[in-house]
Amino acid sequence: MEDYRLAYFLNNVLNLDLVRIDDFVLFMESKKDNIEQSFELFETQDLQDDSSSFPAYYYEDDLYKLIFLMLKNNSKGNFLIKDKNNADYLFILFNNYDFPLEKFFNEINKIQGVTASYKIEYRDSYGELLEEIEEHLIGLNDDDPISNEEEDLVNVN
Numbered sequence: 001m002e003d004y005r006l007a008y009f010l011n012n013v014l015n016l017d018l019v020r021i022d023d024f025v026l027f028m029e030s031k032k033d034n035i036e037q038s039f040e041l042f043e044t045q046d047l048q049d050d051s052s053s054f055p056a057y058y059y060e061d062d063l064y065k066l067i068f069l070m071l072k073n074n075s076k077g078n079f080l081i082k083d084k085n086n087a088d089y090l091f092i093l094f095n096n097y098d099f100p101l102e103k104f105f106n107e108i109n110k111i112q113g114v115t116a117s118y119k120i121e122y123r124d125s126y127g128e129l130l131e132e133i134e135e136h137l138i139g140l141n142d143d144d145p146i147s148n149e150e151e152d153l154v155n156v157n
Contacts, residue, residue, distance in 0.1 A: 001113045003055040003072050006089060009111045014104065016068060018057040024071055024133070026052045026078055052078040058137070067094040069133065080129060084120060092133060 007018040052075035059068040069092040071080060079085045093099065101119060108117040 001088070003057070003070070003089070006111075006114075007057045007070060009113075010070070010108070013107050013111055016059045016061070018059045018068065018070055021056050021058045023053040024056045024080070026054065026075070026080065052076045054080060064097075064099050065095055066099050067137065068092075069094070069137065071133075081120075081126065083125075090120075092130070094134070094137075 004020070007020070010016055011018055054075050055072045057068075057070040060066075061068065071090045071092070073080050073084065073087045073090050080090060081087070084090070105117050105119075108114055
């Protein structure tokens with residue numbers, strides 16, 4: 001399913017207002033036999049040949065004080081989270097204290113074309129990615145900085 005269609009269905013089913021933001025870009029740098037990855041949010045026209053662009057959608061919920069970020073997980077054969085290469089999209093929920101995740105998953109699974117959604121437990125290997133995402137999202141809304149106290153990763157196939 002295309003990213004804009006999934007965002008549309010999520011907005012309708014979950015009463016969100018996900019909006020497209022600058023793509024999240026993964027740069028690949030070769031250093032001898034090691035490949036180093038770095039992440040940035042850039043305009044798509046600024047892409048280089050050694051980079052992959054991941055569409056991103058953002059919504060801030062005032063009721064739950066929660067931030068939703070939807071990212072496509074696969075671009076040009078590169079994955080934001082490599083050990084979840086079966087996941088088409090990732091939802092990152094920032095400041096998730098009271099949000100009813102069970103209901104969230106049930107509603108997502110009702111969307112035609114979605115085969116599964118589930119919580120991904122946080123791992124230290126996701127830390128760099130989450131830090132980069134937080135850094136750039138803070139720039140979107142300087143009035144309400146993102147707390148990194150709790151984040152949930154959600155996988156949608």
